[in-house]
Every structure is written in C-alpha cells, then in structure tokens.
Amino acid sequence: MSRSPMNAGLSRRQFVQAGGALLFAAECPITFATKANAAGGGAMMNSFVRIDPSNVITMLANHSEFGNGAYTVMTMMLAEELDVDYRAIEIEAAPTSPDYYSPLFREYLTAGSVTTGSTWLPMRTAGAKARAMLIEAAAQVWGVPQAELNTEAGEVHHVATGQRTPYGQLLESIHRLKIMPPDTVPLKDPSEFKVLGKPAKRHEGAAKVDGSAQFGIDLKLPGMLHGAIARPPVHGGRVVSFDATGALKMPGVVKVKAISAGVVVLAKSYWQAQKARGELKITWDRGSNDGVSSEQFYSEYRALAEQPGMLAEDIGDAKGALASADRVIESVYEMPLLAHATLEPLNCIAQVSEDACTIWSGTQYQSNDQEVISRFLGIPQENVTVHRPLMGGSFGRRSSKKADFTVEAVEAAMGENVPVKIIWSREEDIRSGHYRPLFVHKMRGSLDASGMPDAWHQVAVGQSLMQGSKHDPAYMVRGIDIYSLDGCLQEPFGVFPYGTSYQIPHHRVESHNAPRIGIVPQEWRSVGHTHTGIAYECFLDELADAGEIDPLDLRLRLSKDHARMNRVLRVLREKSQWDEPLGAGRGRGMAARIYSVSPIAQAVEVSVADNGDFTIDRVVCVLDCGFAVNPLGVEGQVEGGIAFGLGGAAFGNIDIVNGEVQQSNFHDYPVIRMSQMPKVEVHILPSDEPPTGVGEQATAPIAPAVANALFNATGRRVRRFPLSSQGFKLV
Amino acid sequence: MKLTVNGTEVDIASEGDTPLLWVLRDELDLVGTKYGCGMAQCGACTVHLEGHPVRSCVTPVSAAAGKAVVTIEGQADGAGLTAVQRAWLETDVAQCGYCQSGQIMVATALLKDNPAPTDDQIDTAMAGNVCRCGTYPRIRKAVHLAAKLIASEAVV
Numbered sequence: 001m002s003r004s005p006m007n008a009g010l011s012r013r014q015f016v017q018a019g020g021a022l023l024f025a026a027e028c029p030i031t032f033a034t035k036a037n038a039a040g041g042g043a044m045m046n047s048f049v050r051i052d053p054s055n056v057i058t059m060l061a062n063h064s065e066f067g068n069g070a071y072t073v074m075t076m077m078l079a080e081e082l083d084v085d086y087r088a089i090e091i092e093a094a095p096t097s098p099d100y101y102s103p104l105f106r107e108y109l110t111a112g113s114v115t116t117g118s119t120w121l122p123m124r125t126a127g128a129k130a131r132a133m134l135i136e137a138a139a140q141v142w143g144v145p146q147a148e149l150n151t152e153a154g155e156v157h158h159v160a161t162g163q164r165t166p167y168g169q170l171l172e173s174i175h176r177l178k179i180m181p182p183d184t185v186p187l188k189d190p191s192e193f194k195v196l197g198k199p200a201k202r203h204e205g206a207a208k209v210d211g212s213a214q215f216g217i218d219l220k221l222p223g224m225l226h227g228a229i230a231r232p233p234v235h236g237g238r239v240v241s242f243d244a245t246g247a248l249k250m251p252g253v254v255k256v257k258a259i260s261a262g263v264v265v266l267a268k269s270y271w272q273a274q275k276a277r278g279e280l281k282i283t284w285d286r287g288s289n290d291g292v293s294s295e296q297f298y299s300e301y302r303a304l305a306e307q308p309g310m311l312a313e314d315i316g317d318a319k320g321a322l323a324s325a326d327r328v329i330e331s332v333y334e335m336p337l338l339a340h341a342t343l344e345p346l347n348c349i350a351q352v353s354e355d356a357c358t359i360w361s362g363t364q365y366q367s368n369d370q371e372v373i374s375r376f377l378g379i380p381q382e383n384v385t386v387h388r389p390l391m392g393g394s395f396g397r398r399s400s401k402k403a404d405f406t407v408e409a410v411e412a413a414m415g416e417n418v419p420v421k422i423i424w425s426r427e428e429d430i431r432s433g434h435y436r437p438l439f440v441h442k443m444r445g446s447l448d449a450s451g452m453p454d455a456w457h458q459v460a461v462g463q464s465l466m467q468g469s470k471h472d473p474a475y476m477v478r479g480i481d482i483y484s485l486d487g488c489l490q491e492p493f494g495v496f497p498y499g500t501s502y503q504i505p506h507h508r509v510e511s512h513n514a515p516r517i518g519i520v521p522q523e524w525r526s527v528g529h530t531h532t533g534i535a536y537e538c539f540l541d542e543l544a545d546a547g548e549i550d551p552l553d554l555r556l557r558l559s560k561d562h563a564r565m566n567r568v569l570r571v572l573r574e575k576s577q578w579d580e581p582l583g584a585g586r587g588r589g590m591a592a593r594i595y596s597v598s599p600i601a602q603a604v605e606v607s608v609a610d611n612g613d614f615t616i617d618r619v620v621c622v623l624d625c626g627f628a629v630n631p632l633g634v635e636g637q638v639e640g641g642i643a644f645g646l647g648g649a650a651f652g653n654i655d656i657v658n659g660e661v662q663q664s665n666f667h668d669y670p671v672i673r674m675s676q677m678p679k680v681e682v683h684i685l686p687s688d689e690p691p692t693g694v695g696e697q698a699t700a701p702i703a704p705a706v707a708n709a710l711f712n713a714t715g716r717r718v719r720r721f722p723l724s725s726q727g728f729k730l731v
Numbered sequence: 732m733k734l735t736v737n738g739t740e741v742d743i744a745s746e747g748d749t750p751l752l753w754v755l756r757d758e759l760d761l762v763g764t765k766y767g768c769g770m771a772q773c774g775a776c777t778v779h780l781e782g783h784p785v786r787s788c789v790t791p792v793s794a795a796a797g798k799a800v801v802t803i804e805g806q807a808d809g810a811g812l813t814a815v816q817r818a819w820l821e822t823d824v825a826q827c828g829y830c831q832s833g834q835i836m837v838a839t840a841l842l843k844d845n846p847a848p849t850d851d852q853i854d855t856a857m858a859g860n861v862c863r864c865g866t867y868p869r870i871r872k873a874v875h876l877a878a879k880l881i882a883s884e885a886v887v
Contacts (some may be wrong), residue, residue, distance in 0.1 A: 067827030201823040208828030209816040211763020211803035218762035271753035344829045392829025426768040643865020666772035675854035677867035
C-alpha cells in the first residue's frame with residue numbers, strides 16, 4: 001500500500017499559508033510514552049491508542065462530545081490509519097494532563113469548531129504509528145519483510161503464507177522485542193481512504209436511542225448528596241443572612257449553608273433539595289448591578305457608538321469618502337443578551353478531600369476547571385481529577401472561563417466527606433447564567449457611481465469576551481477583542497488569519513469594550529458572528545438595496561478575488577434558484593460568512609402574512625469546509641447550527657429590568673420547535689483543503705439571511721433583535 | 732405505594748408529591764428519562780403512563796400509583812430495539828442525544844395512534860419536544876421510516 005509522507009514537517013507558518021489557517025495541529029508533537037507501557041492490562045501504543053490482549057482498541061479522547069460529533073470524527077481518523085472498524089473503538093476521556101492539551105489552544109479545550117481540524121493529523125498519526133509498531137512486531141515474529149504485511153479489520157495479515165494475527169496478540173512481542181514508535185510515519189493518501197470522507201453514523205448513537213448514554217446529570221456515586229442552590233435575584237448579588245428553619249424540617253434535607261453562589265440545600269435526593277430550597281428565607285445584598293437594565297445598556301452603547309472607538313482597520317479613506325459622498329446610508333443594529341439553554345441543565349459532582357479534589361463534569365474546558373479549582377482550594381493542579389461524561393448540549397456554555405458551575409459544586413462539597421452533585425433548574429439556567437453579550441453596531445456606508453459599496457464605517461460596542469481573562473494577550477489586539485469584530489474586517493487580524501472575503505475600497509472598523517457590568521459574557525455558538533453577522537450582512541443588504549444591485553451579485557463582485565467564497569456563492573445562486581421570482585407575500589434573502597477560513601452562504605425563502613406571522617419555507621446552505629471528514633455529520637451540524645441561530649434571531653431575548661432577568665423557562669425564552677424548523681438543503685462543496693469544523697459555521701449566516709428575506713418580502717428592515725420584538729413572528 | 736415500571740412491580744419510598752421523573756431517576760436509577768424544564772415545556776421527561784405519553788416532571792408519583800409506567804429503558808426487549816429506535820439509529824438522528832428519550836417515547840405513542848402520520852401531524856404531535864441541537868429534520872424522517880418498518884413487519 002502506498003502512503004504519502006505526512007506533512008507534519010510543515011511549520012505553523014507554512015501550514016497557514018497552505019490554507020490551513022487554524023490547523024496549527026500540524027506542528028503538534030504526538031507525545032509518546034517512552035516505552036510501550038502496560039496499562040490496564042493492555043499496551044499503550046501512544047498517548048491516544050491503547051490495545052488490550054483481547055484486541056479491544058481504546059481511543060483516549062482529548063475533546064469533548066456534546067453533540068458536535070467529536071467522538072465520531074476522531075475514531076474515524078484513528079480507524080482509517082489503524083485499519084479497524086471505527087465503531088469498534090472504545091472511547092475513554094483522556095486525562096487532564098498537558099500531553100492531551102489541544103495543540104492549538106495549549107489547553108484542554110473543545111471550542112471554536114477546531115476539533116476536526118486540530119485532530120486531523122495527530123489522530124491519524126497516532127493510528128499510523130500504532131500500526132507501524134504492530135507491523136514491525138509481526139514481521140519479526142514471522143520472519144518476513146514488513147513490506148509483505150497488510151492490516152485489515154484489526155489484524156496483521158501475511159498474504160503469501162496466509163498467516164493472520166489480531167493486534168492484541170502482538171502486544172507481548174512488542175514488549176519483548178522493545179519495539180518503539182517510529183519517529184515519522186507515512187499517512188494514507190486520500191485516494192486510499194475507506195472511512196474518511198464517507199458518511200458515518202454517530203459513534204455513540206446506539207446509547208442515545210435506548211436511554212443508556214450517561215450524561216453528567218445521570219451519574220450517581222455512593223453516599224452522594226444532591227444540592228440545589230438559591231441564587232441571588234440580581235447577577236453579582238450576595239447572601240446577607242438566611243433562615244433555614246423551614247428547609248431543615250423538610251424530608252431528606254441534610255444541611256443548608258451559604259456559598260459564594262448563594263445558599264445551597266443538601267439533601268438525599270434532588271427533588272428534596274429543590275423543594276426545601278423553596279422554604280428558605282434569604283436576605284440578599286443585591287449588589288452593584290441592582291437597577292441595571294437591557295434598555296440602559298442599549299442606550300449607553302448607542303451613545304458610545306457615536307464616539308471614536310479603538311481602530312481595528314482603516315483601509316483607504318472611509319471617513320473622507322463618507323464626508324464627500326452625496327448620500328450616506330446609516331443604521332444601528334442592536335442584538336440582545338442570549339442564553340444557551342442547553343437541554344441538559346448545568347450540573348457537576350464534586351468530592352473534596354484535604355489535598356485533592358475530583359469532579360465529574362460535562363465540560364468543554366477541563367484544564368481550566370482544573371486550574372480554577374486548584375486556585376480555589378489551594379492545592380496542586382495535578383491533584384484535581386476531572387471525569388468527563390457526555391454532555392446534553394453545550395453551545396459554548398460549558399466552556400466557562402470562570403468555571404462557575406464547577407467551582408460552586410466544589411465549594412458546596414467542601415467539608416462534606418461525600419460527593420455532592422449540584423443540578424441547576426431551568427429557571428437558574430435562564431436567570432443566572434452567562435450570556436451572549438448584548439451588542440450595538442453603528443454602520444455608515446456610501447456607494448460609488450455604479451451603485452457598489454464604496455465606503456464602510458462600522459463601530460461595534462459590547463462586552464468583550466476575552467478582556468481581563470488569561471486569553472487577553474492572545475485574542476486581544478491593542479485592547480480590541482478580535483471576537484467583537486469577527487467577520488467585520490477585510491484583512492487578517494490577530495490570530496484570525498482571514499478577512500471577510502469582500503473588498504470595499506474604503507473600510508474602517510472600530511470597537512468599544514463596554515463596561516463589564518451586569519452579566520458575564522460567554523461564547524455562544526459561532527461567537528462573534530452571532531452579532532457581527534447580523535450587522536455586517538444586513539447592512540450590506542441595505543447598501544445593495546440603495547445601489548439597486550442584486551444582493552447575491554453584490555457579494556459575488558465584492559468577493560471576486562476570493563476563489564473559495566466566489567465558488568460558494570455561484571453554487572448558491574444555482575441551487576437556490578436565486579433568479580426565479582417568488583409570488584406575493586414571499587421573499588428571499590441571503591448572507592455569507594467566512595467562519596475560521598471556511599466560506600458558507602445561505603439563501604432563505606420566507607412567506608409573510610399581513611400580521612407579520614412568517615414561515616421559513618426553505619433554507620439552501622452551501623459550504624466549503626475543506627475535506628468533509630464525515631458528510632453525514634456535517635449535514636447534521638449544518639441543520640443544527642441553523643436551528644440554533646434561527647431560534648436566537650426569531651425570539652431569543654434575555655431582558656434585564658431592575659437588575660433582574662425577566663425570563664425563566666422555555667415558555668418565555670422560546671427555542672425553535674419542530675413545526676418552525678425549515679426545510680434545509682445542504683450542499684457540501686468537494687474540497688482537498690484541510691478539513692475545518694462545522695459546529696458553528698452554519699449558525700453564522702442564518703440570522704441575517706432571514707432578516708434580509710423578510711425585508712425582501714415586506715420592505716421592512718429589522719435592526720433590533722429578536723425578530724419577534726419587531727412584529728415578525730415565526731410560526 | 733406500588734407501581735409497575737417496565738413490567739415490574741416496584742415499591743416506592745419517595746413522598747407522594749415527588750414528580751414521577753425524580754422517582755424514576757433518583758429512586759429507581761432509571762436515568763434514561765431526562766430533566767429539562769420541570770414544567771412540561773420541553774418533553775425530555777416523557778414516559779408512557781397506562782400507554783399514554785405524559786410529562787413525568789409534572790406528574791406526582793401518587794398519580795401513577797397502581798398504574799403501569801413504561802420508560803425508554805422499557806422499549807427494547809429481548810428481541811432487540813423497537814422499530815422506532817431502529818429508525819432513529821438508521822437516520823442517525825441524535826446529536827447530543829439528551830432529548831431523544833422523550834422524542835422516541837412521543838413518536839412511539841404517535842405511531843400507535845396514527846400508523847402513517849403526515850409531516851404536519853408529526854409536527855403537531857411532537858411540538859412539545861424541544862431539541863436544542865436541531866435534529867428536527869431527521870426526527871421527521873425517522874418517524875416516517877419507523878412507520879414504514881412497523882407496517883412492513885406487521886405484514887410479515
């Protein structure tokens with residue numbers, strides 16, 4: 001079998017230039033055990049692969065599974081090079097040690113849709129190196145040249161003599177012959193792929209139809225107590241005093257105590273804890289956020305947007321061009337706070353001893369959890385053990401830099417000699433969470449004589465995700481949070497090696513970091529794009545309308561030098577039948593985005609009734625995600641990404657009045673339901689580029705595409721979200 | 732208090748006002764039934780009570796006394812997965828999977844009443860079940876496939 005040399009020798013810079021942008025994985029050294037050590041009755045072939053004598057192959061997964069498909073794509077990569085069935089590979093969450101940190105983040109973190117791209121070479125290399133050791137062992141045992149050996153379905157095979165042996169039976173020989181992992185190993189050429197690039201069903205799918213899948217909320221430990229926390233009515237509030245007399249009389253209640261997050265009731269069951277919590281009498285200090293409101297944030301941010309901000313990009317002379325333009329188009333876009341509302345409510349189990357702590361937590365970010373707990377308890381980081389079960393959705397919420405839902409469980413478990421499990425009620429999740437920050441974007445633009453955009457001036461105002469965090473140096477440029485402007489800049493910025501794909505001759509973008517009061521901002525699926533996508537792509541639509549240019553033509557012309565985006569847009573025109581007229585009451589809109597180097601565009605068709613009720617009849621999505629590792633998974637992520645973004649745009653709104661979140665559960669924080677889910681047509685463009693993740697890509701364009709379609713149907717432009725607040729009700 | 736859960740009679744120690752959901756999860760260790768909202772807004776906790784889908788998060792266990800409860804764990808039997816579960820697997824419906832127990836319980840009840848539902852009928856029957864991952868298109872497909880599987884197996 002011919003194998004091309006792996007390109008792991010590429011430097012990070014070369015790899016970026018090769019179009020792999022965020023795939024810094026290329027420089028990842030696989031950390032190999034110094035010898036093929038015995039572990040758990042099996043042999044550790046390298047950091048990621050363990051084979052046991054009965055030929056059970058285990059992958060140590062250093063990325064979380066929360067619906068993103070990480071476990072499927074990672075086992076596919078390993079299976080391809082190791083020549084085993086991906087479904088037969090068992091998965092174990094890798095321990096929280098630097099050996100398993102993401103080569104991109106240098107932390108144990110699953111975020112930014114990077115899993116597929118950043119494991120693409122490491123996981124395949126792990127499989128190929130393990131295979132090379134097995135081949136070497138079999139060759140020595142059988143006394144035949146390595147070149148005559150094949151691998152297939154977990155066995156080494158010598159065709160000439162018909163000898164076969166399962167991998168597991170070669171472990172002893174690997175030990176005895178002191179076979180070491182090779183320094184380099186060839187990887188399969190894509191033309192030889194049997195698994196990668198083919199539709200593959202979810203690795204853990206079977207456990208998700210019979211109720212056996214174990215989420216964090218499902219775990220039960222001997223002697224475990226269940227905790228429910230009464231949280232302050234205002235973010236940042238504190239307990240002054242509490243009276244637990246009534247609560248302590250309730251069945252099953254063991255203890256009531258104040259912790260930083262509020263007052264926790266510990267009981268024998270969760271229901272008992274939750275019910276007793278209702279009997280607490282608590283005096284709160286409402287803190288510095290008492291009195292703040294979403295409307296106040298909007299008005300302060302609007303005022304800030306009129307002031308010069310930190311300058312991120314200034315191409316040409318936008319101010320001059322706007323000053324001399326005959327006509328300047330101006331708009332302000334306003335996007336509310338949004339909750340993640342993962343269907344599995346946040347939860348964490350913690351057990352604390354004198355100098356160690358163990359947590360069981362559905363987390364995207366276990367090295368940070370470990371760090372925060374280690375600081376909180378004053379114990380060495382390695383004394384914090386993290387067990388990571390499956391997660392019932394995350395969408396960014398379980399990547400908290402503050403490790404809020406984790407460290408509070410640790411605090412609740414302090415002084416108890418049993419594990420303590422905290423579960424958030426849905427009301428706590430909606431009211432006391434972290435949110436997609438509220439943003440205001442002030443937009444100004446002008447046209448050239450042909451009606452094309454000539455000058456663009458944008459000022460973004462909102463809370464920074466990264467300011468003051470340990471990521472500050474990496475994701476802030478001269479004080480500017482690069483996520484606040486993701487997809488607004490024409491040139492690469494900071495560690496984001498891509499621009500909008502558009503070229504507007506005069507392009508100026510500024511930002512303000514809003515004061516850090518009110519709430520804790522948190523990444524929400526597609527992060528900056530959740531608001532920048534709306535501001536950029538809706539305002540572009542306004543300029544197209546002002547210049548009387550078809551919105552798709554306009555984007556084709558602006559992206560003429562960006563081959564990948566241009567191809568996406570051309571296919572979108574064809575697949576969406578863009579140029580075919582729609583009937584009365586109907587409308588069509590589109591939006592396009594570069595998400596971490598990968599272009600995506602969506603065309604949306606809506607039908608709008610006179611009262612503003614509307615249906616989404618069709619979404620056509622064209623994307624280029626590089627090599628599509630699992631097309632079936634990509635399609636699912638695209639549908640899901642659209643559903644998530646659509647819900648936020650249609651009716652997502654966390655509204656703060658007098659410091660208190662007004663919403664509490666799915667009746668007043670609605671999410672997309674089946675009858676509202678549009679028909680989605682997904683077109684994945686064939687590509688030989690390195691793969692990029694798609695967990696967030698499809699969320700980015702959907703909100704502006706829908707808003708633009710509503711404008712097309714009705715002539716009414718939405719500039720404050722959600723759509724439901726402006727008389728457009730998705731039915 | 733006694734109830735029959737997945738065909739087995741069990742004695743319940745929890746207080747009578749405890750929601751059936753928490754009895755199943757915390758007392759009987761049947762954790763396939765999920766907590767999502769606690770107020771019958773999301774459907775993740777759906778079980779069958781006397782053959783009908785109910786939201787176990789708002790059903791006090793006392794209301795199930797002496798009755799038959801079937802959960803997701805009671806779907807597959809010695810003969811293997813049900814047609815609905817097989818259709819779910821074949822269609823690769825699940826993403827995070829947290830809502831899917833509830834979705835499968837509602838779809839199973841729907842297909843008993845209506846062996847060949849239209850898209851609109853599926854949408855209506857399943858409107859109470861939230862999926863934050865947005866697997867709705869595949870759920871719709873899987874319900875149609877399950878209907879076909881059930882029909883073809885009935886003929887055989």
